[in-house]
Amino acid sequence: MKLESLWRSCRAAPCKSVHERLESNSGSPTPSGVVRIPEGTVTALRRHRGAQLEERLAWGPDWIDSGYVITCEDGAPLHPHSLTDAFERRVRVMDVPAIRFHDLRHTCATLLLQAEVHPKVVQEMLGHSSIAITLDIYSHVVPGMQDEAAKKLGAVVFG
Structure with missing residues (x-):
C-alpha cells in the first residue's frame, strides 16, 4: 500500500x-x-x-x-514474499503459536467478533463485499457467543 x-x-x-x-x-x-x-x-x-x-x-x-x-x-x-519471510522469521523467535502473515487478518476478525463487534462492522473493516461472506468464513466464532446473547435477551425481556 x-x-x-x-x-x-x-x-x-x-x-x-x-x-x-x-x-x-x-x-x-x-x-x-x-x-x-x-x-x-x-x-x-x-x-x-x-x-x-x-x-x-x-x-x-x-x-x-x-x-x-x-x-x-x-x-x-x-517484494511481498520478503515481507512474509520476515514475518515468519519473527514469529519463529517469539513465544507465540506459528501463524502465517495472512492469519493476522483472521485473528483480527475473530478477536473483533469475540469482543462483540457487530459483524457488519467487521465485514466493512475486512473489505468483504457482503456480510454473508464474513459470516460464512467466521461462523465458527458466532456459536460461542450464543450463550451471551441468550443472557442479554433474558435481561432485556425479563429484567
Missing part, C-alpha cells in the same frame, strides 16, 4: 480526500472510504515514516521514491 493512500484512508491520519475510497483485496471499497485503525497503529506508522525519512536522507539522490509504506532500505518496493 502506498503511504499517501494509507494516510487518506486511516482514522486520525492527515486526510487529503475523504471521497477517495480504499480498495480492499476483494476490490470492494469500504462504504466510507475510511479504514479505522487503533491509535497505537497510527503512532507506529508515524514512527515508521520518521525512520523511513531518515533512510531517505542517508541514501540521498540514490533513494527510490516508491511511496510505499514498507520498502527496501533504499526506498524500492519490497
Whole structure:
C-alpha cells in the first residue's frame, strides 16, 4: 500500500480526500472510504515514516521514491514474499503459536467478533463485499457467543 493512500484512508491520519475510497483485496471499497485503525497503529506508522525519512536522507539522490509504506532500505518496493519471510522469521523467535502473515487478518476478525463487534462492522473493516461472506468464513466464532446473547435477551425481556 502506498503511504499517501494509507494516510487518506486511516482514522486520525492527515486526510487529503475523504471521497477517495480504499480498495480492499476483494476490490470492494469500504462504504466510507475510511479504514479505522487503533491509535497505537497510527503512532507506529508515524514512527515508521520518521525512520523511513531518515533512510531517505542517508541514501540521498540514490533513494527510490516508491511511496510505499514498507520498502527496501533504499526506498524500492519490497517484494511481498520478503515481507512474509520476515514475518515468519519473527514469529519463529517469539513465544507465540506459528501463524502465517495472512492469519493476522483472521485473528483480527475473530478477536473483533469475540469482543462483540457487530459483524457488519467487521465485514466493512475486512473489505468483504457482503456480510454473508464474513459470516460464512467466521461462523465458527458466532456459536460461542450464543450463550451471551441468550443472557442479554433474558435481561432485556425479563429484567
